[in-house]
Amino acid sequence: MSKPVEFIDLRAQYASLRPSIGTRIQAVLDHGQFIMGPEVRELEDKLGSFVGAECITVSSGTDALLIALMALGVGPGDEIITSPFTFAATAEVIALVGATPVFVDVEPDTANIDVRQVSAAISDRSRAIMPVSLYGQPADMAEINAIAGERGLAVIEDAAQSFGAVYQGRRSGALSTIGCTSFFPSKPLGCYGDGGAVFTSDAKLAAIMREIRIHGQERRYHHTRLGVCGRMDTIQCAVVLGKLERFEWEIEQRIAIGNRYLELLSGLGAIQLPVVRPDRTSVWAQFTLQSEGRDRVAASLRDHGIPTAIHYPIALHQQTAYRNLCRVHGSLSVSERLAERVLSLPMHPYLDPAEQQRVVESLGKALR
Numbered sequence: 096m097s098k099p100v101e102f103i104d105l106r107a108q109y110a111s112l113r114p115s116i117g118t119r120i121q122a123v124l125d126h127g128q129f130i131m132g133p134e135v136r137e138l139e140d141k142l143g144s145f146v147g148a149e150c151i152t153v154s155s156g157t158d159a160l161l162i163a164l165m166a167l168g169v170g171p172g173d174e175i176i177t178s179p180f181t182f183a184a185t186a187e188v189i190a191l192v193g194a195t196p197v198f199v200d201v202e203p204d205t206a207n208i209d210v211r212q213v214s215a216a217i218s219d220r221s222r223a224i225m226p227v228s229l230y231g232q233p234a235d236m237a238e239i240n241a242i243a244g245e246r247g248l249a250v251i252e253d254a255a256q257s258f259g260a261v262y263q264g265r266r267s268g269a270l271s272t273i274g275c276t277s278f279f280p281s282k283p284l285g286c287y288g289d290g291g292a293v294f295t296s297d298a299k300l301a302a303i304m305r306e307i308r309i310h311g312q313e314r315r316y317h318h319t320r321l322g323v324c325g326r327m328d329t330i331q332c333a334v335v336l337g338k339l340e341r342f343e344w345e346i347e348q349r350i351a352i353g354n355r356y357l358e359l360l361s362g363l364g365a366i367q368l369p370v371v372r373p374d375r376t377s378v379w380a381q382f383t384l385q386s387e388g389r390d391r392v393a394a395s396l397r398d399h400g401i402p403t404a405i406h407y408p409i410a411l412h413q414q415t416a417y418r419n420l421c422r423v424h425g426s427l428s429v430s431e432r433l434a435e436r437v438l439s440l441p442m443h444p445y446l447d448p449a450e451q452q453r454v455v456e457s458l459g460k461a462l463r
C-alpha cells in the first residue's frame with residue numbers, strides 16, 4: 096500500500112525546511128522578545144518588498160480585514176460590497192464594525208466577484224468594495240479599482256488565499272487601497288498558529304493601522320484611537336521567515352502542479368475545471384473543480400484514500416448568522432450552485448507526480 100495522499104502536506108514542508116525554521120524559532124527563544132521582537136520588523140520588510148507595498152503584520156487574516164475596515168473608519172450605517180461565496184471572516188468583520196455586507200454574485204468559472212454586477216450594488220451608503228481573491232487567483236482588480244475610483248470608494252482585497260499570486264505584473268496584496276492576507280497554517284504562506292498581514296501604499300493608512308494593531312497607541316500608553324490586540328507573535332514571524340527561503344520555489348511548484356491537474360483532468364468530461372485568466376496567476380490555495388453529484392464523488396474518493404474538502408458548502412447569505420445582517424444584491428444563484436458543486440482536491444507544493452496520478456485515476460473511477 097502506498098503512503099496516504101495528504102490534502103495539504105505540512106509535514107513534508109517541515110521536513111525540507113527543518114533547519115531554517117528551527118534556527119529561526121531558537122533565536123526567538125534565546126532573545127526572549129516574544130511580543131514585537133526584531134523578527135516582526137524583519138518579516139514586514141521582507142514581505143513589503145516581496146509584495147511591493149508597506150507591510151504590517153497582524154494576529155490573523157480576520158484581524159487584518161478588521162483592522163483595514165477600522166482604519167478606513169467604516170462603521171454603523173455603512174455598506175461594504177463583497178461576495179457571499181467565501182470564508183465567513185470576510186463578512187464577519189464587516190458586521191462586527193456595525194456595517195452591512197452587500198452580497199454580489201460571483202462568476203461561474205473563477206468563483207470571484209462578478210464585476211459587472213458591482214456598480215448596480217453601490218448605494219449612497221457604500222464605503223468600500225471587498226473582493227476576495229478566491230482559491231489563490233486575484234479578482235478583477237483593475238475593473239474594481241476603476242469603479243471604486245469613480246464612486247469614491249476604497250478597495251480592500253481579501254488576499255488570504257492569494258498571497259504570492261501575480262495580477263498584471265503586480266503581487267496580490269498590492270492591488271488596492273489595502274490588501275489583507277492570512278498566515279493560517281494551511282494558506283499558501285503559513286505559520287504554525289495564527290497570523291496575517293495588511294499591505295498598503297498609503298503612508299497615512301499604514302500609520303493608522305500600525306496604531307490600531309496595538310490598542311490604538313501612538314506610543315506606549317498614549318492611545319489616540321480605538322484599537323485591538325492585533326499583533327503577530329514574534330515566534331510566528333520567525334516561522335514565516337524560515338519558510339520564506341523556499342516560498343518562491345513553492346509558488347513555482349504550486350503553479351506547475353495546478354497546470355498538471357488541468358492537463359491530466361482535461362479529458363474527464365463530467366467535471367468543470369477551474370479557470371485562470373490570462374493576465375494573472377493562481378497560487379492554488381485550493382484546486383477546486385465542479386461536479387454534479389459532488390458528495391457522491393467525494394465519498395468515492397475517500398474510499399480510494401483521497402482526501403477532499405468543500406470550499407464552501409453554504410453561501411454566506413444562507414447562513415443563519417448572516418441571513419438578517421446582510422443586503423443581497425440581485426440573484427446569488429451562481430454562488431448557491433457553486434456551494435452544491437465545488438470539490439477541492441489535494442493541493443500543496445510537495446504533491447509528487449505519482450500521488451497526483453493516483454488522485455486523477457481515483458477521480459476517473461469516482462466519476463464512472
Ligand SMILES: *Cc1c(COP(=O)(O)O)cnc(C)c1O
Nearest residue numbers: 155156157182184185255277279
Ligand atoms: C482564511 C481566510 C480568512 C481568515 O484568515 P484567518 O487567518 O484564518 O483569520 C479570510 N478570508 C478568506 C477568504 C480566507 O480564506
